[in-house]
Amino acid sequence: MSAALLEVNNLTVRFGDTVVVDRVSFAIAPGEKFALVGESGSGKTVSSLAVMQLNQDARYEGSILLDGQDVLAKSERQMQQVRGNDVAMIFQEPMTALNPLFTIGNQIAEVLMHHEGLNARDAARRAVALLEKTGIPEPARRALSYPHELSGGQRQRAMIAMALACKPKLLIADEPTTALDVTIQVQILALLNQLQREENMAVLIISHDLNLVRHFADRVGVMEKGKLVESASVAELFANPQQPYTRKLLQSRPQRNAADVAADAPVVLQAERLRCTYHIKQGWFAKRAFHAVDGVDLQLRRGETLGIVGESGSGKSTLGMALLRLSAASVAGSIRFDGVPISERPQRELRPLRSRMQVVFQDPFASLSPRRTVEQIVGEGLELHHPDRSAEQQRQAIVAALEEVGLSAAVLERYPHEFSGGQRQRIAIARALVLQPELLLLDEPTSALDVTVQQQVLQLLAELQRRHGLAYLFITHDLAVVQAMAHQVIVMKDGKVVESGATAQVLQQPQQEYTRRLVAAATYAEAAP
Secondary structure (H helix, E strand, C coil): CCCCCEEEEEEEEEECCEEEEEEEEEEECCCCEEEEECCCCCCHHHHHHHCCCCCCCCEEEEEEEECCEEHHHCCHHHHHHHHHHCEEEECCCHHHHCCCCCCHHHHHHHHHHHHHCCCHHHHHHHHHHHHHHCCCCCHHHHCCCCHHHCCHHHHHHHHHHHHCCCCCCEEEEECCCCCCCHHHHHHHHHHHHHHHHHHCCEEEEEECCHHHHHHHCCEEEEEECCEEEEEEEHHHHHHCCCCHHHHHHHCCCCCCCCCCCCCCCCEEEEEEEEEEEEEEEECCCEEEEEEEEEEEEEEEECCCEEEEECCCCCCHHHHHHHHCCCCCCEEEEEEEECCEECCCCCHHHHHHHHCCEEEECCCHHHHCCCCCCHHHHHHHHHHHHCCCCCHHHHHHHHHHHHHHCCCCHHHCCCCHHHCCHHHHHHHHHHHHHCCCCCEEEEECCCCCCCHHHHHHHHHHHHHHHHHHCCEEEEECCCHHHHHHHCCEEEEEECCEEEEEEEHHHHHHCCCCHHHHHHHHHHCCCCCCC
């Protein structure tokens, strides 16, 4: 313990009378990679934020020794010198952590000017050098870009550059790859490994992705309900977990749960030569055509799940929205829903079909109105498509939909912020089910969920499919989820389908280099460059 860079001793964190971290102790040596894992609400992020005194309105007990000095005893002015210089943090969602009004270069330079007293010109040069070190192409040009002009992986690299600006002794990475494609995840982890070795920097990584932890960390601590219930080396913990909660986490990888599709199942959705085109302005008058989806053919039967996979920008979400005629792009080609041509029909003629095709979005907190109760949210579609039903009939349908997803009538008057992420996603599924659709578009429905909650939602979706014969369009970058849910899969790159077929065949015997790279990245093997 005397050689530790960071010592957390009996840390307790309270918000009001609520204890969210309860007597947690762990240590991190210089140059060590330590992971805290657990479900949402376990206290892992609050514990890491305590190291920088970033929990607003929190009361602390215990001690946090950084190089032998207790950071909990420091004033706010003293902590301003610790943050950035000694300890830096990479946040989960760089789009919200970065200031949208300033360029990437300015935000990195600000750190250098504040902590190292550099002038604007020298700070700008260092900012470009840091961006280059993190592997961003054309770093001088990207330094002049705003956050919205960068991809998710580039924004995360910019956050890493900012965190490393003053060469901290400890880097805290809070879910640094959760929102990224599998190939980008591998790149970010490789980058963090490289930088950690070069700087001999200690890393505290917060994650619910056990596969990531297994391939990155040296030691791991498992948190449950504010307590550290187990701590061991990665090899020891994965080989011989001691606590039931740890075993539960390790067993929570998605399991294959897809029922066979009937040989005579009717075709629900069919597309031929589908193309989605955006017309991008070039100067005052000229426009450039960008084909986000180009020449896609697919077919989806009743009771079947079609997985659509690919990296960000591959066109998978645009394809899903175009198939339901919800895309802002110009759509060409043929789309048939239950045998009815819908590609050329005006929107007003599609309204009678809307109740039969529904969408579940990636982030239920963003897709559910915070100002409406659960009853109002789930019942909104009924008011639009079945205005002839009485209030009592509508309430009965809402309660039935909630019960199907494992919720009760007791939640009707509550609001979205009162629920966990998994419960909010169940509400979003109930909103879609209440109209008794035949087709569900599921756009990354489990990517923001803990592994145990993800497994519960996938089991729910599989059960609902068996019960109602639903057809699913399942958009995801998580190949483990595709393996668990999909009967067929299409792999997209640059708007085109590069490979398609039965899920087992495509994922176990990929024919295309791009698909092999996705599969390799998903297992954290050495991905192709």
